[in-house]
Structure formats: C-alpha cells, structure tokens
Amino acid sequence: MxxxxxxxxxxxxxxxxxxxxxxxxxxxxxxxxxxxxxxxxxxxxxxxxKFRGAWSALSALDPDVRRAGVIAFSSGNHAQGVALAARMHGVAAVIVMPRDAPALKIANTRALGAEVVLYERGSQDRDIIGAELAQSRGLTLIKPFDAxxxxxxxxxxxxxxxxxxxxxxxxxxxxxxxxxxxxxxxxxxxxxxxxxxxxxxxxxxxxxxxxxxxxxxxxxxxxxxxxxxxxxxxxxxxxxxxxxxxxxxxxxxxxxxxxxxxxxxxxxxxxxxxxxxxxxxxxxxxxxxxxxxxxxxxxxxxxxxxxxxxxxxxxxxxxxxxx
The missing domain is CATH 3.40.50.1100 (Rossmann fold)
Known part of the structure; x- marks a missing residue:
C-alpha cells in the first residue's frame, strides 16, 4: 500500500x-x-x-474478471457500496449479510440489485461462507477492509x-x-x-x-x-x-x-x-x-x-x- x-x-x-x-x-x-x-x-x-472502496476495487478489476460478478460480506454499508458499484458497472453482486443487520441496510442492498445471503453472526463464519460462494460461482471477493x-x-x-x-x-x-x-x-x-x-x-x-x-x-x-x-x-x-x-x-x-x-x-x-x-x-x-x-x-x-x-x-x- x-x-x-x-x-x-x-x-x-x-x-x-x-x-x-x-x-x-x-x-x-x-x-x-x-x-x-x-x-x-x-x-x-x-x-x-464504503462506496469509495467498493468503486476503487471494482474499477481496478480486469474487465473479464469483473464481468463474472462480485461477492462481498458486510453488515450493511460495504454491502450497499458494492451493490451500487456493481450495478453502475453492469455486473452481478452477491452480498453475505448477518441476519441481525439493520433492516434498512438489508432492504437497501436488495433494492440496489444485489442478491442477499443471510447468516447467523454468532454461529457462522462470514469469511468461509463468502469464500465458498465465490469459488462455486466464479465470483471475485471484494473484502470489506483488508484489501x-x-x-x-x-x-x-x-x-x-x-x-x-x-x-x-x-x-x-x-x-x-x-x-x-x-x-x-x-x-x-x-x-x-x-x-x-x-x-x-x-x-x-x-x-x-x-x-x-x-x-x-x-x-x-x-x-x-x-x-x-x-x-x-x-x-x-x-x-x-x-x-x-x-x-x-x-x-x-x-x-x-x-x-x-x-x-x-x-x-x-x-x-x-x-x-x-x-x-x-x-x-x-x-x-x-x-x-x-x-x-x-x-x-x-x-x-x-x-x-x-x-x-x-x-x-x-x-x-x-x-x-
């Protein structure tokens, strides 16, 4: 960096x-x-x-890689940032969100066109869920902060x-x-x-x-x-x-x-x-x-x-x- x-x-x-x-x-x-x-x-x-980091990450991807779609895990703000950045780039986004995230954030993420996958924050690991979905669907993982x-x-x-x-x-x-x-x-x-x-x-x-x-x-x-x-x-x-x-x-x-x-x-x-x-x-x-x-x-x-x-x-x- x-x-x-x-x-x-x-x-x-x-x-x-x-x-x-x-x-x-x-x-x-x-x-x-x-x-x-x-x-x-x-x-x-x-x-x-979060929109800043999402746009930065998506816009830096190779166009062919980006075209296959992206995935992110977030309690809401990174989710919405990636969802909007993906929509503006014309690509699909899957967002892994905790079930107890604020209802507004879940609703907004869906409204921005992303597919939302919910998980239990206390008993499930979002990193594992995100990695498995990324591999099975050929999606690029946009991490919330450590990228x-x-x-x-x-x-x-x-x-x-x-x-x-x-x-x-x-x-x-x-x-x-x-x-x-x-x-x-x-x-x-x-x-x-x-x-x-x-x-x-x-x-x-x-x-x-x-x-x-x-x-x-x-x-x-x-x-x-x-x-x-x-x-x-x-x-x-x-x-x-x-x-x-x-x-x-x-x-x-x-x-x-x-x-x-x-x-x-x-x-x-x-x-x-x-x-x-x-x-x-x-x-x-x-x-x-x-x-x-x-x-x-x-x-x-x-x-x-x-x-x-x-x-x-x-x-x-x-x-x-x-x-």
Missing part, C-alpha cells in the same frame, strides 16, 4: 464519488472545548464512505481532509476515525502521512469491541471476545486486518472508545447542530470529540461521520436521549 495507489483510486473515483465537505458548528465547538471539523461521509453515495484497492479507495477521504484542512488553516490536529477492521483508518493515515503530516489519525471504537485500540497498545493483533451485541454494528469486527494493522501501528495515535449512550448522544448532536443523520457506528468519532476532551490534544479536532444508515426507531431513540 502506498500514496500512489490512493491517488490512482482518486482518479478512478473522480465523477463517481461525492466530494464531501468539512463542516463546523459553534455549538459543537463549545461542547468539545475546541474547534470541531466534521467530514460527513454519511452524505456519500449509499450513505457511507489494497479497498484501502486505497477509503484513503481518498484522507486526501480530501488534507486539502480541506490546509484551506482552513488547520496544520496540527487529531483526526478521529470511526474504526472497524481499519480500512478507512489506515487509508486516511496513509494519505495524511504524505499530504498533511501534522494531522494524526486516532481510531475510535465502541467499548467492549476495542480490538484496534488494544492491538495498537500491545503491538500485535488482538481479537474481540464477542462479535455482536452493540448498537455500533457497522464497525464491529473480530480483529484488525492483516494489511490494515501494520499501517495503523506505524502511523496512528492511541485508540479511543465510547459507550453506546455516548454514540446516541453524538447522533443527536449531529442532527440538531448540523442536520446530519448518523448511525451509531458512524457517530463514535464525534462522540469521542464531545465526550473525551481530555484525551485529545490541540485547538482543533477533525472527525469522520462514516455512515448514516440507521433504522428510524433507533434514530428516534438517539433524539430521545437529549430529553
């Missing part, structure tokens, strides 16, 4: 992905005790940054942050990234290492599912004891990726964790102050900026809202948390 791959992915994404803005709110600044700059990838196609072209696509978020921060006069800041397997985190870290070395990436995870934070602390890949049981389903993975972890270990600062209640609080603040809809897993970085002030350095903090695909009842629950 290198910056040239990210720049090449940016060229392939040009005209296909949305260039999302860098937003501010004086109300959020007051809560955080510093200036908060928000990168809202909830405004990206399919409602999350070079996927990381390159997610890294384009970092290229945009670097340019936007420079335009805003921000040279030193922690960049808080919602982190699951580390595709977005490692991609942004690689981009910033070259284009904005004064910006330090820090992964943010749900409490109890902090495999990346523990791995960064120990220097080796650590696994989560559980793989379900948290509202932040979009960023729950068993462990960091074999490709993503070395990048994060080399380039990232210490990880942060937030509670479910803090994620819901951040969702409500994003809506009230910026009129943004965030899902729990997509709001953990903002939650850290608002609730972990003492663990963050500097006058500025940059935050990703990585996704906004949330069921209506859960979104309503987040707003009720303020009453």
């Amino acid at each position: 290198n910056i040239e791959m990210i720049r090449a992915a940016a060229k392939r994404l040009d005209g296909h992905a949305r260039l999302t803005p860098l937003l501010t709110s004086p109300f959020l600044d007051e809560i955080a005790g510093r200036r908060v700059w928000i990168k809202p990838e909830c405004l990206q196609h399919t409602g999350s940054f 070079p072209q996927v990381i390159a696509g997610q890294g384009t978020v970092g290229l945009e942050i670097a340019a936007q921060a420079q335009a805003a006069g921000v040279e030193q800041a922690d960049v808080l990234v919602c982190c699951g397997g580390g595709g977005l985190t490692s991609g942004i870290a690689l981009a910033l290492d070259t284009d904005a070395p004064g910006l330090r990436v820090r992964p943010v995870e749900p409490q109890g599912f902090d495999d990346v934070a523990r791995s960064l602390a120990s220097g080796q890949i650590e696994r989560n004891a559980a793989t379900s049981g948290n509202l932040c389903d979009a960023i729950i993975t068993p462990q960091p990726g074999d490709l993503t972890f070395p990048i994060m270990h080399r380039l990232c600062g210490p990880g942060l964790t937030v509670s479910e209640d803090e994620a819901l609080y951040a969702m409500a603040q994003a809506f009230l102050r910026l009129k943004l809809v965030a899902e729990p897993g997509g709001a953990v970085a903002l939650a850290a900026a608002l609730c972990r002030q003492d663990a963050i350095d500097g006058d500025d903090v940059i935050v990703t809202i990585s996704g906004g695909n949330v069921d209506p009842h859960l979104f309503a629950q987040s707003l009720e948390s303020l009453t």
Whole structure:
C-alpha cells in the first residue's frame, strides 16, 4: 500500500464519488472545548464512505474478471457500496449479510440489485461462507477492509481532509476515525502521512469491541471476545486486518472508545447542530470529540461521520436521549 495507489483510486473515483465537505458548528465547538471539523461521509453515495472502496476495487478489476460478478460480506454499508458499484458497472453482486443487520441496510442492498445471503453472526463464519460462494460461482471477493484497492479507495477521504484542512488553516490536529477492521483508518493515515503530516489519525471504537485500540497498545493483533451485541454494528469486527494493522501501528495515535449512550448522544448532536443523520457506528468519532476532551490534544479536532444508515426507531431513540 502506498500514496500512489490512493491517488490512482482518486482518479478512478473522480465523477463517481461525492466530494464531501468539512463542516463546523459553534455549538459543537463549545461542547468539545475546541474547534470541531466534521467530514460527513454519511452524505456519500449509499450513505457511507464504503462506496469509495467498493468503486476503487471494482474499477481496478480486469474487465473479464469483473464481468463474472462480485461477492462481498458486510453488515450493511460495504454491502450497499458494492451493490451500487456493481450495478453502475453492469455486473452481478452477491452480498453475505448477518441476519441481525439493520433492516434498512438489508432492504437497501436488495433494492440496489444485489442478491442477499443471510447468516447467523454468532454461529457462522462470514469469511468461509463468502469464500465458498465465490469459488462455486466464479465470483471475485471484494473484502470489506483488508484489501489494497479497498484501502486505497477509503484513503481518498484522507486526501480530501488534507486539502480541506490546509484551506482552513488547520496544520496540527487529531483526526478521529470511526474504526472497524481499519480500512478507512489506515487509508486516511496513509494519505495524511504524505499530504498533511501534522494531522494524526486516532481510531475510535465502541467499548467492549476495542480490538484496534488494544492491538495498537500491545503491538500485535488482538481479537474481540464477542462479535455482536452493540448498537455500533457497522464497525464491529473480530480483529484488525492483516494489511490494515501494520499501517495503523506505524502511523496512528492511541485508540479511543465510547459507550453506546455516548454514540446516541453524538447522533443527536449531529442532527440538531448540523442536520446530519448518523448511525451509531458512524457517530463514535464525534462522540469521542464531545465526550473525551481530555484525551485529545490541540485547538482543533477533525472527525469522520462514516455512515448514516440507521433504522428510524433507533434514530428516534438517539433524539430521545437529549430529553
């Protein structure tokens, strides 16, 4: 993985992905005790940054290989990104999704034309299911985070942050990234290492599912004891990726964790102050900026809202948390 791959992915994404803005709110600044700059990838196609990596991976395939179709496994955001990218390329997509994924994400993935195969998160291995389907049907597996072209696509978020921060006069800041397997985190870290070395990436995870934070602390890949049981389903993975972890270990600062209640609080603040809809897993970085002030350095903090695909009842629950 290198910056040239990210720049090449940016060229392939040009005209296909949305260039999302860098937003501010004086109300959020007051809560955080510093200036908060928000990168809202909830405004990206399919409602999350995952479209970037999906398009990058599909567009990099040999046309004959791509024509045979692709397969992915995901709790929803990668699923929708691959489904849309496949439809835009005119090829078939099969998506392996956990049965307990949010209904909206399952429905949207099907609506985008993909075949959805459901599995039990607690008792079945999605990697095995995906590999078996790929082999039997001749499909190309598009991994959710641990693949070079996927990381390159997610890294384009970092290229945009670097340019936007420079335009805003921000040279030193922690960049808080919602982190699951580390595709977005490692991609942004690689981009910033070259284009904005004064910006330090820090992964943010749900409490109890902090495999990346523990791995960064120990220097080796650590696994989560559980793989379900948290509202932040979009960023729950068993462990960091074999490709993503070395990048994060080399380039990232210490990880942060937030509670479910803090994620819901951040969702409500994003809506009230910026009129943004965030899902729990997509709001953990903002939650850290608002609730972990003492663990963050500097006058500025940059935050990703990585996704906004949330069921209506859960979104309503987040707003009720303020009453």
